Amino acid sequence: MKLILYLTTSLLFSINLAFAQNLDLSKMSKQDGFIPFYLDEDKGKIYIEISKLEWEFLYVNSLTAGVGSNDIGLDRGQLGNTRVVEFRKSGNKLFLVHKNYDFRAYSDNPAEIQSVRDAFAESILWGFEITQIEGDKLIVDATNFYLQDAHGVSETLSRSRQGTFRTDASRSGLYLTMTKNFPQNTEVEATITLTGQATGGNLRSVTPSPDAVTVRQRHSFIQLPDDNYQPREFDPRAGYGSISYMDFTSPISEPILKKFIARHRLEKKDPTAAMSEAVEPIVYYLDRGTPEPVASALIEGGNWWNQAFEAAGFIDAFRVELAPEGMDLMDVRYNVIQWVHRSTRGWSYGASVRDPRTGEILKGHVSLGSLRVRQDYLIAQGLLQPFEDGAPANPQMLEMAVARLKQLSAHEIGHTIGLAHSYATSANNRSSVMDYPYPLITEKSDGELDFSNAYDDKIGDWDKWAIKYGYAIVPEAEEEQAFLKKTLEETYDAGHQFITDSDSRNPSGAHPTSHLWDNGTSASSELLRMLDLRANRMKSFGLNAIPDGHPQALLEEVFVPLYMMHRYQIEATSKLLGGVDYRYKIKGDNQENHGWVGPSEQTEALDALLLAISPSHLKVPDHLLKLIPPRPFGYSRNRETFVSRVNPIFDPIAPAESIVDLTFDFLLDGTRVNRIYLQHLQQNQLFGPNDLLTKVEEQLFANYNKEDINLEIILMTQSKYVDHLIELAKNAEVSATIRAIARGRLRYLADMKILSDLGWNPSAQHKVYLGEKINAFLNLPEELVAQEQLKAPDGSPIGMESMSCDFDF
DSSP: OHHHHHHHHHHHHHHHHHHHSOOOGGGSEEEOSSSOEEEETTTTEEEEEEOOSSOOEEEEEEEEEOOOOTTTTOOTTEEEEEEEEEEEEETTEEEEEEOOOSEEOOOSOHHHHHHHHHHSOOEEEEEEEEEEEETTEEEEEOHHHHTSOTTOHHHHHHHTTSEEEEEOGGGOEEOGGGOEEOSSEEEEEEEEEEEEEEOOHHHHTTOSSTTEEEEEEEEEEEOOOOTTOOOOBOOTTTOBOEEEEEETTSOTTSOSEEEEEOEEOOOBSSTTSSSEEBSSOEEEEEOTTOOTTHHHHHHHHHTTHHHHHHHTTEESOEEEEEOOTTOOTTOTTOEEEEEEOOSSOOOOEEEEEEOTTTOEEEEEEEEEETTHHHHHHHHHHHHHOOOGGGOOOOHHHHHHHHHHHHHHHHHHHHHHTTBOOOTTGGGTTSOOTTSOBOOOOEEOTTSOEEOTTSSOOSOOHHHHHHHHHHHOOOOTTSOHHHHHHHHHHHHHHTTOOOOOGGGTTOTTOOOSSOOSSBOSSSHHHHHHHHHHHHHHHHHHOSGGGSOTTSOGGGHHHHHHHHHTTTHHHHHHHHTTTTOEEOOOOOTTOSOOOOEEOOHHHHHHHHHHHHHHTSHHHHOOOHHHHTTOOOOOTTOOOOTTSOOOTTTTSOOSSHHHHHHHHHHHHHHTOHHHHHHHHHHHHHOTTSOOHHHHHHHHHHHHTOOOOOOSHHHHHHHHHHHHHHHHHHHHHTOTTSOHHHHHHHHHHHHHHHOHHHHHHTTOOOOHHHHHHHHHHHHHHHTSOOOOOOOOOOOOOOOSSSOOTTOOOSOOO
């Protein structure tokens, strides 16, 4: 018993002695700066020195070395969240607290401020044990904090079904090369290895040992900017992204939700001058790893924005230049353009570090995917087919790809200076680089192609108005609100409008001009033009489309973008059906009221869509089928080729099937058909669902007796139509009337006599099959599931879903 007591006492004494021992900081490498830190390189430790408690600053984590798969989405240079944080002491612990700025109180009454603060949760991001106290300075071991998977790589791998991973401490450590300190920001980087069992092909394709994924992650502590920045109010018509929060000290007569645009701070040296240099210009630096001619194109396109800032009253306030040697592109002090590599092509994007309190952009960070330019090159290659008799590549191919890079640079920079997508501008003389452009290539009377106007070569007129709204200095004699109102009204008087993602990306969308990858003032007219161009180029398509020495099967990769070149114009055209021309209208502004797209425009759109799925435009030319052999060894089918139901040979029906499914997806979209029914009820000169379906069926079931590829395309199209009509008939999201109409059309088609009356006389087997398929669906017991009830807006002032209480008063 005495021995046990002695051992226990000795152990406690040893533990207390260990805790009492101070760190010998003099033997460590100290880096002064925003948050001073000490490096014990021998032990792989880092200690941070905290002298200010409850003092706010920004915390950003980012991915400095990524995974390289677009599908997984963990790119080099990817920014994480920007958070307002502070250190708080609690006993022997130091908490890193993420402040909740979504709910605020601006008041002279401290109790009112505290009541709001206490009403909503904060988040403690990390708890440090205090290692040593030196006067008013706390020393904490931050090693484990920096070696955590702060960017959520393991979560992303799991979400993308690539496997379950966790951080392996034995294979992780500080990356001292990029760990440094500056007066206004502290940068600590770590090599993080996550281990587990890889289950996804995307991860296996980019990682040498897929069960061990090693990346680098950056932790940035950043000083908050001063209070001299003046936030500018958000307006849905102006085209800016925003920050928002609830201000509980707002008067009852005013909105509680406050919204301000995101933008850089830009001030004039002479605020009274119509034109003035900036106090501090906005400068973007291009990744030195960008090759030529890409680098020059990105610099030139990015510098277009200076045209917009000049229109807003600034002289040389914006520029893009090559980054100096050794610049750290992740450093918050620099706006940058990164040239990012992935194993497959994918999106480029513009991100930013913003002050969550005000919306001020502190760092613009553009990431451009390096493989995207090859797709433009491929589009041009399929159109020009330049390799006759071993000729070299036509310079127009590279010129078009470079022209796209200029536009892309301007587009993504536009996001990082605050602008959202503006998708209606392609129908207005391509008035914004914030649209998604499809190359505008025209055919001359002699059959030659004109690439000179494929992409625009300047900033757009809408962009200039948008920059004026966001950045122009309000004259002293004017109130800001009046100045902004006037700017917007002048924008719309000039014929511009702003429509963005939520109204453009939705396949059920109704806006007649706001689309992605489209051209022209009329979607249907442009579709017809593209069909003609496409047909002419497919007639001549052959071995001249690939260089000598390439496997002949690679013709398919060049043929795919040519055959599918009108896919986005089909989507744009479909939105005219049941379409509504509308604006983000504010009471009392000078924008037009909304209204249905006119009957002639809708009829032209339907005619164009039906032409697109006619055999003449679906059929792959016979001569081409003789030129594309089965895939050779080492060149398997991939995501850039058509699926084949007749492997190993090229499937002549699969391309047509892709276009037909795409078209019917849009044409018979439940929301769209709902609108078509509603428009007819409101204005009977606009066609309704029965009119739509009758016209489709008149083309699909027209007489065709010859047994050839065209017949199979017709039969496939009929079968696809029936499949999509069945989906419409059982779509619980459409009205009961639409489901009834769809079932009625199916009964109509199942009647063999009706099919004969339509003049259709194909093979009896297919005729019987269609009827049996329809009847099999119609004879199924109706699923007696009531249509989903639409939730009424909240009415009672208490008892909302997000609240509960035991008693009502």
